[in-house]
Amino acid sequence: MNPSVAAMAERLTALPSIRAVALGGSRARGTERPDSDWDLGLYYRGAPDVSALSALAAEFADEPVEVAGPGGWGPWVDGGAWLRVDGVAVDWILRDLDRVERVWSQCREGRYEVGIQPGHPLGFWSPAYPGEVALGRVLADPKGELTALKAETAVYPEPLRTSLCEASWEAEFSVAAARKSAGSGDALHVSLCLSRAIGILTQSLHADHRTWCLNEKGALAAAARLPRTPPDFMARATAALTGAGPEAVDVADALVKDVRAVLDGGRA
Incomplete structure (x- = not known):
């Protein structure tokens, strides 16, 4: 553990409204590179004191930092700051603990949302909140x-698994929409539809394996490594994503059918 990060975490929880600090990302999972960022989730209740956060950031950071308050980075990522501490990147990401708990309650009932969020081209899938806590x-x-809360999220909710597996119907729908535009050379519409389809399949495969999927980065490769994922999933998905014509649509269509067959078998 980086001593500066450990000291920072303790100082943060002494500030008004900051209830807990968690390490996320590759460093929490033990898959980091030497140059990986230190991602810190700052869990708060009420309204965090942005001025106090800015003052603390100034104590630790190598250079001036702007702290974004709730909503400053969009409706789901919330806010935070990008710091460099002793030459190392440290990211603060605000998380409303009350909201995280509400989303967790919804997930246990099989309900979730997908919201528009900068930096998340396939949308922000609300199960990422409890997934971040779990991982x-x-x-x-x-x-x-x-x-x-972390102890609770150690068990993946079966109702959520069912809902996310059933969401794969939209992947089939998206491929059908892409097919209508492929013949006319509408590359934007086709590529967006195919990206959406592959993204949904990736979410569904993670859920089928009771594995939290936090965002798009690395999600395709992670899904390809899951035991029940169809053979050559990564190569076939890549072929679909790097084309915008009828051939790419055909590849995506076949992949959707194979994944849905796996999902149907897993829930049988």
Whole structure:
């Protein structure tokens, strides 16, 4: 553990409204590179004191930093700051703990949302909130609130699994829409439809394996490694995503059928 990051986490939870700090991303999962960022989730209740956060950032950061308050980075990622501490990138990401708990309650009932969010071209899938807690590493949690939630999210909800697997119908729909535009050379519409279809398949495959999918980055390769994923999933998905003509649509169509067959078998 980076000593500056550990000290920062303790200082953050002493600020008003910051209830806990968790390490996320590749460093939490043990898959980091030497140059990987330190991603810190700042879990708050109420309204975080942005001025206090800015003052603390100024103490640690190598250069001036702007802290974005709730909503400053969009409706789902919320806000935060990008710091460099002793030459190392440290990202603060604000998370409303009340909202995270509400989303977790919805997920246990099989309900989820997909919202528009900058930086998330396939949308922000709300199960990412509890997924971040499940896969993260709690660094500071004076009242044990995040630690308790992490214990709950260790078990993937079966109703959510069912809902996300059933969402694969939209992948078939998107491929059908792409087919209508492929003949006319409408590359934008075709590529968006195929990207949407592959993204949904990726979400469904993760859910089928009871594995949290947090965002698009690395999700395709991770899905390809799952035991029940169809053979050559990565290569076939890549072929569909790098084309915008009828051949790419045919590849995507066949892939959708194969994935849905796996999903149907897994839920039988």
